[in-house]
Amino acid sequence: MKTIYLDSAATTMVDSKVVRVMEPYLTEKYGNASSLHHKGQEAKMALDESREIIAKSIGARFDEIIFTSGGTEANNLALKGSAFIAGKGHVIVTKIEHDCVLNTAKFLEAHGFDVDYINVDEKGYVDLKELENKIRKETIIVSVIHGNNETGTVQDLEAIGKICKKNNILFHTDACQSYTKIPLNVNKMNLDLVTLNAHKIHGPKGVGALYVRKGTKLAYLAHGGGQEFGIRSGTENISGIVGFSMAVKLAKSKHVKYMNKLKNKLIDGVLKIPNVKLNGGGLPNIANFSFKYIEGEAIGAYLDVKGICTSTGSACSSTKVEASHVLKAMGLTDEEAHGSLRVSLSRFNTEEEIDYFLEVLPSIVEKLRKISGGKK
Amino acid sequence: MYNKKVLNYFKNPKHAGSLKNPDGVGEVINKTCGDSMRVYIKVKGEKIEKVRIETLGCVAAIASSEALAEIAEGKKLKDALKISKLDIVKKLGGMTPGKVHCSVLAQQGLKKAIKDFKSG
Numbered sequence: 001m002k003t004i005y006l007d008s009a010a011t012t013m014v015d016s017k018v019v020r021v022m023e024p025y026l027t028e029k030y031g032n033a034s035s036l037h038h039k040g041q042e043a044k045m046a047l048d049e050s051r052e053i054i055a056k057s058i059g060a061r062f063d064e065i066i067f068t069s070g071g072t073e074a075n076n077l078a079l080k081g082s083a084f085i086a087g088k089g090h091v092i093v094t095k096i097e098h099d100c101v102l103n104t105a106k107f108l109e110a111h112g113f114d115v116d117y118i119n120v121d122e123k124g125y126v127d128l129k130e131l132e133n134k135i136r137k138e139t140i141i142v143s144v145i146h147g148n149n150e151t152g153t154v155q156d157l158e159a160i161g162k163i164c165k166k167n168n169i170l171f172h173t174d175a176c177q178s179y180t181k182i183p184l185n186v187n188k189m190n191l192d193l194v195t196l197n198a199h200k201i202h203g204p205k206g207v208g209a210l211y212v213r214k215g216t217k218l219a220y221l222a223h224g225g226g227q228e229f230g231i232r233s234g235t236e237n238i239s240g241i242v243g244f245s246m247a248v249k250l251a252k253s254k255h256v257k258y259m260n261k262l263k264n265k266l267i268d269g270v271l272k273i274p275n276v277k278l279n280g281g282g283l284p285n286i287a288n289f290s291f292k293y294i295e296g297e298a299i300g301a302y303l304d305v306k307g308i309c310t311s312t313g314s315a316c317s318s319t320k321v322e323a324s325h326v327l328k329a330m331g332l333t334d335e336e337a338h339g340s341l342r343v344s345l346s347r348f349n350t351e352e353e354i355d356y357f358l359e360v361l362p363s364i365v366e367k368l369r370k371i372s373g374g375k376k
Numbered sequence: 377m378y379n380k381k382v383l384n385y386f387k388n389p390k391h392a393g394s395l396k397n398p399d400g401v402g403e404v405i406n407k408t409c410g411d412s413m414r415v416y417i418k419v420k421g422e423k424i425e426k427v428r429i430e431t432l433g434c435v436a437a438i439a440s441s442e443a444l445a446e447i448a449e450g451k452k453l454k455d456a457l458k459i460s461k462l463d464i465v466k467k468l469g470g471m472t473p474g475k476v477h478c479s480v481l482a483q484q485g486l487k488k489a490i491k492d493f494k495s496g
Contacts, residue, residue, distance in 0.1 A: 295410065297434040301378075301386060322408060338410035371392040371438055373414060373430030 001307040004353045008200070009149055009177060009286050009344035010311055015202040015250055018243045022204065025239035033236050034225065043238045050245035054209055057248050058194060059185040066210045066228045067241050071176040071197035072100040073221070074210035075143075077232065078172045078193040079104045081218030082141045083113050090114040090138040094126050095329035096153070097145050101174055102325070105143075114138070122331050124153030124280040132163050141170040141193075147178030150326040150342060151280025151288045154182055161190030170216065176200050176208075180251035181259075181284055192216050198240065202346065203247030207240035255347040259284040262345050262354055269358035270343075273365055277336075279327060285345040290327075290336040294368040299341050302364040308357055311342045381469035382439045389438055391445030395428045400496070402488025406481050411437040415444075415485035419493055422452045429485070436475035437482075443467040444482040453490055459483055 005013065025046065031039035033047045048062075055065045068074045079101065083091060093105045095117045105115045116134045119127050126144055135142075142164050147154045157173055164171035172193035175184055179196050186194060193216065197208035212218060212231065224233030267287050270276055275292035291299060296312030303310050323337035332340075343357070378386070395416040405412040411433035418426035427448050429441040443464050448456050464479040465471045471479060 293432060295432065295434050295437075298386070298438060301383070301435045305383075305387065323410065334407075334410050371389055371430065372432035373394060 004308045004349075004356060006343045006345060006349065006353070006357065007309040007311050008346035008349075009152075009342060011199045011205065012202045012346050013348055014199075014204055014243070015247060017250060018203055018246045021246045022239040022243040025242055029238070031238075033238060034227065043236075046238055046242050047236055050241045053245040053248055054196065055211075057180070057184075058196075058211060059187050060194075060211050061214060063229055064186075064211055064214055066212055066231045067236060067244075068208045068210055068232060069206055069237070070199070070208040071098075071174065071195050072208075074195040074197070074208045075100045075174055076104050077210050077218065077221055078195060079108065079141065079143060080221060081231075082170050082172070082193070082216070083108050084219035085217045086140045088112060088138075089140040090116070090136055091140055092116050092118060092131065092134055092142045094118045094120060094131075094144050096120050096124060096126075096148055096150075096326045097143065098149055098174055098176070101143055101145070113140075118144075120153075120329050124148055124151050124326070124330050126155055126160070128156075128159060128163065131160065135163070135167050135169065139167070139169050141172055143172040143174070145177075146173045146175040146184070147182055147283040147286075148280065148326060149177050149286075150324055151330070152177070152283035152286030152344075153280040154178060154282035157184075157189040157191065161188075164192075165190040177283060177286070180248060181256055186211055186213065198244035198247055201247045201251055202348075204240050204243040207237050207244045209244070256284045258347060259345050259349075262349055262351065263287055265351065266343060266345075266354050266357070269354070270361065273362050276365075279332065279336075279340060280330065286342065287344075288327075288340055288342045290332065291339045291341065291365055292335070293339070293372050293374045294365065295338050296341040298368050299361075299364055302368070303357075303360070306360050306364075308360070311344070312340060377472055378435055378439075379469050381467075382435065382471065385439035385442040385468065386435045389431075389442040391428055391442055391449075392431065392438070393428045394430055395426060398428075398489075400489040400491075400493030402485045402490070402492055404481050404485040404488060406477060409434070409477065411478060411481055413437070413441055413481055413485040415441075415482075415489040417448075417486070417489045417493060419453065422454075424448050424451055424453060424456050424490075427486075429482070433478065433481075434475075436471060436478040439468055440464050440471075440479040440482040441485075444479075444486060448486055453493075457487060457490060459486065 031043035194211035327337040398416040427445040
């Protein structure tokens with residue numbers, strides 16, 4: 001059975017060109033970038049080149065990029081780091097953040113920080129008025145996800161950046177989903193901290209980065225040998241970092257156009273099925289639908305039987321029982337949230353794959369609606 | 377995350393649907409996970425002759441309904457009341473702990489349907 005991978009918001013296929021540049025750093029170029037001998041310097045050079053590429057891609061300086069083990073660590077470092085260095089105070093996040101931001105915020109609450117969770121409208125846009133109203137003199141940081149991982153909604157970072165600058169508060173964004181797909185410039189958007197990662201952009205898992213604006217003080221999570229300008233100790237994952245920078249180099253604006261085209265075809269096709277609605281939207285590669293009278297997990301399971309990988313923000317996904325916090329924040333009913341299916345694309349998907357998906361989906365929906373008895 | 381038996385029950389639910397003029401109907405909803413079931417039974421003498429179930433739910437819920445229907449059909453009413461979530465889980469060849477509540481729902485649905493029959 002052929003695999004049709006429509007779950008690139010979960011993770012992407014590693015580009016073979018990325019694998020090729022990584023390989024030498026897993027074999028003959030095994031040096032430690034902190035070593036002064038030629039083997040170490042070979043690794044150091046690759047590390048520096050990669051850092052330069054990633055810095056340039058977001059308008060940052062070389063020494064403002066801190067490599068991490070991925071998006072989760074970078075988000076933890078941004079929030080815990082800025083909160084703990086302040087000692088006490090107030091943190092603002094939104095209700096539609098990824099779990100690694102939300103659970104970090106809850107952790108900070110448990111450690112005496114005040115946290116506000118900002119609402120979003122029915123399309124998933126952050127309420128900027130509420131955000132501005134919640135700012136107080138103790139506010140340390142505002143953290144807003146750029147492109148949402150479930151619905152693809154893209155926030156207006158420039159507007160939020162202005163609010164933060166005016167109030168002299170740190171501004172962090174989790175850009176894991178939007179990176180290389182939506183323009184990101186740390187100066188234009190007044191960003192102080194930005195989370196990036198590799199595996200959502202056809203790079204390897206286990207590597208990401210935090211942009212830290214020069215002068216931004218953070219408490220560290222990992223103490224040790226002082227790597228990454230002292231902010232994040234630990235021997236650098238050179239092969240991963242080299243793969244990460246290659247993934248950034250390979251991402252082109254024509255891919256964004258291409259994904260948008262596929263996505264629009266997909267949305268047009270899916271919305272032909274009765275009683276389906278689109279949730280949010282904005283990123284070129286994510287479409288989230290709610291199907292009435294059935295659950296997303298069951299649709300996903302039937303699609304899987306046909307070789308198609310998708311994902312659900314619904315209940316009963318993996319170990320969670322409750323409906324997606326993102327969809328609920330957008331005002332969806334439990335039923336709508338449980339009936340949701342996320343289809344996410346990459347530049348490696350083809351029109352034929354979308355055609356096949358649109359060919360099998362209606363009968364799956366029909367079958368499940370028969371099982372459920374449909375509308376009562 | 378599901379075993380083959382569960383997936384097979386999910387893919388081919390022979391007892392999915394409703395019954396015309398049922399002798400008992402039991403409807404149950406799990407508010408947290410959003411699953412709901414409607415169990416229809418046809419009773420002949422002491423025995424449950426036919427079971428049909430409409431399930432709005434995940435893979436585990438649809439499979440649990442099907443397993444329950446298989447177990448319950450042909451059983452005496454008093455024995456059908458004794459069907460436990462473990463009987464369903466066993467029929468399914470095991471179930472991830474986080475999904476056992478789906479089997480509980482099916483069992484409760486049948487109980488309600490039998491109660492409905494007795495009261496009506």
